[in-house]
Amino acid sequence: MTDRIKDKSNGEVTVFAPAKINLFLAVTSKRTDGYHELITVMAKLGIGDLVRIEKNTLLKEPSLSCPGFEELENRENLVLVAVEKWLERVGGDRGYQIELRKAIPPMSGLGGGSSDAVSALLAMNELSDNQLSNSELKELAAEIGSDCPSFLDEGICLAEGRGEEISPIIASVTDDLFGHEIFLFRPSMGLSTTEIYQRLAQNSTYSSQNWAKVRLGAWSAGELPTEEFLHNDLEKPVFQKYLFFQPLFDQIDKEFGLKCLLSGSGSCCFTCLPKGFDGLIEFKEMIEQAWGDECWVEKTYLIR
Numbered sequence: 074m075t076d077r078i079k080d081k082s083n084g085e086v087t088v089f090a091p092a093k094i095n096l097f098l099a100v101t102s103k104r105t106d107g108y109h110e111l112i113t114v115m116a117k118l119g120i121g122d123l124v125r126i127e128k129n130t131l132l133k134e135p136s137l138s139c140p141g142f143e144e145l146e147n148r149e150n151l152v153l154v155a156v157e158k159w160l161e162r163v164g165g166d167r168g169y170q171i172e173l174r175k176a177i178p179p180m181s182g183l184g185g186g187s188s189d190a191v192s193a194l195l196a197m198n199e200l201s202d203n204q205l206s207n208s209e210l211k212e213l214a215a216e217i218g219s220d221c222p223s224f225l226d227e228g229i230c231l232a233e234g235r236g237e238e239i240s241p242i243i244a245s246v247t248d249d250l251f252g253h254e255i256f257l258f259r260p261s262m263g264l265s266t267t268e269i270y271q272r273l274a275q276n277s278t279y280s281s282q283n284w285a286k287v288r289l290g291a292w293s294a295g296e297l298p299t300e301e302f303l304h305n306d307l308e309k310p311v312f313q314k315y316l317f318f319q320p321l322f323d324q325i326d327k328e329f330g331l332k333c334l335l336s337g338s339g340s341c342c343f344t345c346l347p348k349g350f351d352g353l354i355e356f357k358e359m360i361e362q363a364w365g366d367e368c369w370v371e372k373t374y375l376i377r
Contacts, residue, residue: 077195084128086199090192091121091376092176092183093223094255094336094343096299097292099285100306103274108219108235112285114242115184115220116229118255120373122185123174124152124192128200132168135160139173151190151217158213159197162205169197178369180263182337184224190217191224211239228377231289244293253375256353258360259341261367264311269338272310280306299345300332308335318342321363329356346372 080087097114104110129136135156139145147153152173160167171193177185191214198204205213207225214221219236229247231240273279288304291297312319322333322342329352331344346353357370 077192078199079123080125081199084200085125086196087123087125088192088196088199089121090124090177090185090188091117091119091224092185092188092373093117093220094183094257095305095334096229097285097289097302098305098307098337099280099282100270100273101279101282101285103279104235106235109270109274110234110282111232111236112280112282112289113232113236114229114289115223115232116250116375117224117227117377118183118257118373119376120176120257120371122177122189122192123172124189124196125172125174126156126193126196126200127170127172128166129168129170130166132170134167135169135171137171137173139175142173142175142179145173145175145179151186151221152193154217155190155193155213156197158216159194159205162209162213163197163201163203165201165203178259178263178341180265181259181341182264182266182335182339183257183341184220184337187218187221188224190214191221229375242293244295246292246295246299250299250375251377254346254350255343255373255375256346256356257336257341257343257369257371257373258364259369260317260364261369262340264315264339266338269307269310272314273307276310278306278309303332303334303345305335305337307338311335311339315340317364321360324359324363325356328359331356341369 077089079089093115099112101110177183211222215237222239229242292302333344
């Protein structure tokens with residue numbers, strides 16, 4: 074995790090908070106606690122937010138600023154939740170000034186809020202003489218959000234349970250993916266994760282756990298190409314309500330031969346760009362013509 078530390082000086086640290094995409098997401102059932110059982114493969118991206126935390130003895134409570142996203146400057150922000158949980162566990166002075174610089178659009182299915190929270194935990198640990206272990210950080214991360222623990226592990230990982238049971242995927246197929254270019258595109262609106270899961274539950278369109286495990290095993294063994302492995306059960310409830318996704322996916326497939334996928338509950342989508350792809354300008358123009366100039370597009374790559 075030390076490579077996530079971008080800057081550190083006396084009483085101040087800046088941590089990179091990478092975005093993620095879901096290469097595979099199978100929802101197998103609804104749990105009695107209201108969550109859903111998941112089998113998902115998550116990969117981190119070279120694009121992300123920055124979380125800067127500075128000790129400030131003039132403050133009595135942690136204070137958050139988020140330039141350009143003032144609506145996120147509230148006590149419900151997972152960055153503040155993470156700092157509060159860390160302080161509850163470790164104790165000490167509560168005077169901290171936090172700055173969150175967003176590059177990940179909120180409500181995009183790219184894990185921005187969860188990644189920010191984990192980066193805040195890492196920053197607090199760096200600033201303290203009384204550091205928590207990785208297992209203790211994972212405990213706190215799981216209390217904050219289901220997919221938070223995944224951001225404490227490097228590389229491509231498997232998440233099960235409600236998303237908090239994390240294990241690394243170490244295989245030749247994942248080694249080949251690092252550095253691979255990813256193109257992200259998002260309409261000028263976010264989607265509610267809670268609403269999307271509710272729509273999925275209403276239709277009970279769950280995947281078989283055995284089916285998901287078989288596909289995961291075949292992909293990990295190199296028997297299933299990544300393009301064929303890509304899958305997201307949440308596309309169905311999203312596409313049923315928001316009718317503008319599928320026509321663009323179909324058009325991209327027809328014109329460029331690229332498979333697109335929704336990441337998480339959306340609204341961001343992605344495609345894996347083939348090596349030497351030279352149609353990026355036309356690709357961007359197609360998306361902007363379909364979704365308007367206010368849509369968000371970004372080229373990035375998979376990181377360890």
